[in-house]
Amino acid sequence: MIESRQLRQALGQFATGVTIVTTRDGEGRPVGVTASSFNAVSLEPPLVLWSIGRNAFSYPAFAEAGHFAVHVLDAGQRGLSDRFAQASTDKFAGLELGSGLGGVPLLPGCLASFECSTAHRYEGGDHLILVGRVLRMDVARSAGQPLLFHRGRYAQLVCPETA
Template identity: 60%
Template sequence: MIDSRELRDALGHFATGVTIITTTDAEGQPVGVTVNSFASVSLDPPLVLWSLAKRSFSLPAFTQAGGFAIHVLASNQQALSDCFARGAGDKFNGVDTAQGIDGIPLLPGCAAVFECSTEHQYDGGDHLIFVGRVRKLHVDDRAPLLFYRGRYAAPEEESRSFSGLMRAVRTAAA
């Protein structure tokens, strides 16, 4: 039998990007969560996926929503990630947002944003897997915020513009 702590530690050796997923609930209120389980699925059609714990306070809003936005966080957005990682409360308080497709809140300053319609939802053990069809995207030339071995990390830059390849990963200050 696989020990869940050992599995979590082993999975932590895979560096992931940090994202915030946003939508609106049945009353039109903004909802958002920090996740690092984001991946591309297909280029044609343009599909991406992410997953959310079934015990998440925000799960009902995402299962009922017709779409969501995935925000790939920039390396300077650790505080925003921490804010949206909280279980409940007004995560949008003091956050300047724009409206995306279907009124979904969009966060500023991200490395990339994917506006998606919900294509599929699949059972994934203790998580629900969401597959979205990318309807619109925005890209900015910013270094991404990463998560590695249970901590935030950022790529070291090869050039001041962040357009170079990542040489190494350094642990960001907590």
């Protein structure tokens, strides 16, 4: 029998990038959540996936969303990651937002963003797996460092040529 705590500890050995995924709820309010479960699925057609816990505050909005945007965070956006990791309805206060396809909120200053239509939803135990078809994307013009997560905390990328 695999215990949840041990599985989480083992999975924590895999370093991931940190993203914020945004959408709008059924009443048009902006919704967002920090996620490290983002991954590429296919180049042709362009598909990405991420997952959200069924107990997440924003789960209902994403379970019904026709569009969402995934924002790849820069190392300097740790505060933004922390903000969107909280169960709150006021995550967007004071932010200057863009408007993406399907009206999804777009966050400025990210390394990359992917505007997606929801292509598939899959049951994934205590999570819902969302596959999005990338309809539009944006990549930062300046090379930044990604915000990483490893062993339950933020981590920093160290490149051999700069170490």
